[in-house]
Amino acid sequence: MSDTVMLIGSGTREHKMAKALNASPHVGKIIWAPGNAGAYSLDKVVKGLDYNQLKNPGDYLALAKEAGVQFATTGMEQYLFQGMADTFRDNGIRFFGPGIIGAELERQKAIAKCYLTEWGVPTADFGIFASAEKAGTHVFSEPPDKYVKVSGPALGKGALHARNSTEAMAAIYRAKKEFGDSAKLLVIEDTMLGTEASDHVFMNTRPPEGRNPVLLRQKLSKDYKRVGEIYRKDAAGGMVAKGDVGDQTGGMAAYSVPSFCTEEVSRNVHDRILLPIFSGLMDRGIEYCGVMYTALMIDNRGNPRVVEINVRPGSPESEVSDDGKDVYEVMNGVIDGTIEPGDAGLVKKFTIGIVLVSGPVDGRPGYPDPNYKKGYPIEGLDEIDEDVGVLLGGVMSPDGGKTHITSGGRVMMLVASDEDPKKAKAKVLANAESVRYPNKYYRDDVAYEEGA
Template sequence: MNILLLGSGGREHTFAWKITQSKLCTQLFTAPGNPGTAQFGININVEVTDFEGIKNLVLEKNVEMVVVGPEVPLVEGIYDFFLEDDQLKNIPVIGPSKNGAQLEGSKAFSKAFMIRHNIPTAAYKEFTSENLEEGLSYIEKQNIPIVLKADGLAAGKGVLICQSIEEAKEEFREMLSGKFGDASSKVVIEEFMDGIEFSVFVLTDGKDYKILPSAKDYKRIGEGDSGLNTGGMGAVSPPPFVTDDMMKMVEEKIIQPTIAGFQKDKIVYIGFVYIGLMVLKNGEIKVVEYNCRMGDPETEAVLPRLGNDIVELFSKTVNGELSTVNIQEDQRAAVTIILSSGGYPGDFEKGKVINGIDEINDSIVFHAGTKTENGKLITNGGRVLAVTSLHENWKEAIRISNKNAEKISFEGKYFRRDIGFDL
């Protein structure tokens, strides 16, 4: 079958790599794609939110399945767009309905969903400018640190952890007056959870589910988890501290009630659920957030450990046969290290020539922000490449990824040399 993949980052290069390993894939198209996805199929210059453009592409190329990488088209309703179109309604989209995507698209929606279905998460309240005063007095009664979250999508920048009540009140006012645009016209105020984070990934048809390999990502730019937040600077799968007992607890207390919640709320959900978790000091595990798609860079560490044919997995998900699947998990650990442009996540320059990828044979190098110009590979984003290594010993996987991150060169290259430092 012809498959269309939407997106253009390291996650999508990884999907392209994995999808084209399937005998069921005849031709892969990626829109808009990057030089990494171009190694596995044809890139088509259509933006992920250009639904009419995507429709034309699907009809013209006889696409029979659409796999959605990033959250924005899901939150904007690409699933429903297909379902409501006579020519597209029979073409499966791997990704939730607009309603389901609210789990990521609205923090208030996802908190209410968790409370409604008894899924452990931090206590919270939501406010708009209509009840600003109430919000301020609510803040005064809370402990510090205190967490403020813009309700809507804010590209990973909408969460503030405030160390004083004064700071929280100030930020709260600013958020409601448009600090993150529309995204912060509603603000969720949340209790701070102290612990260690990891993520689980679930593939579901809204009724049955399968758990994919788990991962831990590294969000801060600086070593020792310091400095500004980024899209993610590295990932380890599986996180070595996650035990079978913990996974059992997550499945019973979090995954099962989540899927049951889809049923009870009549949420149409065919696709990935990313569940961000916090392991508290007392051993309790709570949900930090849901995302309605796979993570980036977690995908670069998770998919290389997935033994199954991913297109077959998608087909079975769409056909309601997910319960017949056995997930095959590579026992080796995977470690991904991101190479970023100097200055990222602040201002950075693009267009630097990249060398050294071809000499690497013991890691997989996925493209994130790259571009080809005059036959040369150049940098084209903050996060440029993802280097993934697999090894029985996770420390060895870290060493190999570090070694190869060192070998690749471009002006201003930066990477964290301490991925896994806390494990």
Template structure:
């Protein structure tokens, strides 16, 4: 009998992990808690259990005989959900609460790197506005202002002038924009270079790197506008050489895992390193204690081995095997609600997109169309689901979902939050993946949503440069 897996989370990242697990032969069943309705378009089961209700999730795992749990988002990891699962005798793929501090506090991560000589930018930490303001005035710009805690990717300001830096400090300390996450501020020297994301599967001091990716944080074309959770990504990254990646593994990934092990908080799970290739070599911008989003959605389609078996091997202290398609590229673009990231407007109709081995759609902020807008042929709404339920059935229980038919029709989803979905294509080259994904997107009705039109443009210029072509090659579509 195959492996049964419960995934914790609700976004496009968790959708991509679920889809990848189901591609392999070892996993028989995947349920996502709480998931989202878009996942059910791929036949993925969901159950409406809150990620904050650890005891209910533990009971659910035991009642439904899941073999292990995969935890996607950072918040439950930092709240200690993996510790709670393990204390209940349940195997969980993810770091402990102690190890997850590497993402939960930027100051913690900086101190760890400082103690162990891991390359990163110079910094200072403050818990009060006035000394932070004086530090900015003394050091000038460009400078980077970061809320210490979790801020959904929006707590960083790369200030190219002093006024912008001071405004960012006011947002954090005066307006309390990030709540408790802004109780402290980390101020860093600005680093110049090409950014990239290096993720690895880790177990103690052992690790297995994934292909690198490049994220696009700014909301608008040309890297303009506010920071977001990410507007798209691609993998591989041709402008980052293999030698740079090898150096990053030797000077960053290996030492940080050894450091965490030595300090009594060994890391098991996915370690994400946000890096920048500077003239002095790769340096750390940030660490995350989980898969990146949207990097996951463009890296996992390139996996050629069985992800479920790899996770199962790690959880059972066996040596896993992970293999990747070196002759393919995946490029993904986020569709976001109008007004994102500051004031997203929900309710946009979600277009139906046909998927295949080369076209991937991963859903995030979606919900069911309001009842007054649905056709009369759809079933009743149950807490946001369209389901057909027989007496005594719970439509959220995984063992009853086949009967309950938690399957939205192809046209009954609307946007619910900021990042709505990611559309990706896999092709032999970045250029072909770029052409395909934008050809697809430009043919959709995306009223009420927007997307960047230049995801991967840097890679196309880098490839043209490597091929001796004009670096200003047209990347229009």
């Protein structure tokens, strides 16, 4: 018997999840709300429903009951912050994602940093401040080079780098002005040196009685958050520094597995980061059933430190993970505590993904500025190679999937794999050129660390 599943979200991350659910023999129908134009190519996704009135977990629950949903999940952190997982579970619907208490690990960076300290997890030295004045006193009494972070939700844009005390003061007042309630508390931390990486785990700290807790890893990946390129190719084909790397975004590109993430590094992440967090949650009696995505900084000796914790799959990092297992079986196995230890999916080849965004055009700024221009027809999707994954995000279709129009900042993601990083990158960039809309922009320096 196949289940009716509700998937909540509308980005490239959810398009990948919708494809995976569509391929599962255990899934009969998918309510993808609000979804995007990618739904039209998936036969199990129910079409024609109106999702415009869905504003909160209660609204989604009402639709789930009406549609006979047995299982639900989301990649949208704001709904987890509002207790969506608890709302569904309390009404007898299985839900993959942490409850409102577990979601505090992402909703409030100040809480997460205090937990990390309590559990002995390596992270940057930090201070927590409610007032701009006390935060300012702190930055002028400390060594320079800090990150000023809003404690509350900021859509991945609440970390401001300050190279000196003057920049730190400007960042403090900018954060207070731009982020409102999310900036009631500020976390000011030392800048960590190293290379960033991302780790995803499937976790269940409180399985059914008689079952073992679950900690199931995916492979490490690396993402790129800045909108601008760190490097570009010169006329001779060499890589030269480009300088300004621009504003923080929700994510511009990712690849897996980075060569610097050796077996030793992976073991260090497991032993020093994941196990203490896992044990700490259980010791505190915090139920956590879902994906945890940990942003890491790896130093030149292979020692990891936590940059931040996220309580849902990262995007674009999760889009470059392997599809080797039935994701519906994996999620249910985590909930039931029946899944075997090991990896959730084995990345067999080097996998790279780049995000095509709505860039500057006609004097208008591009993403991540909220005033980017949208509504452009997209051409060339039918020219993309069959072995290149197409994950739609900010894309709508007014005619059931026949034509496509940009409707968001992160328009789509293209994903390619190959044993050779250079070939994988060449493949994804060549296909990015096939896609056409007037303000298309993407980073082409992805995986330069791998010689690609």
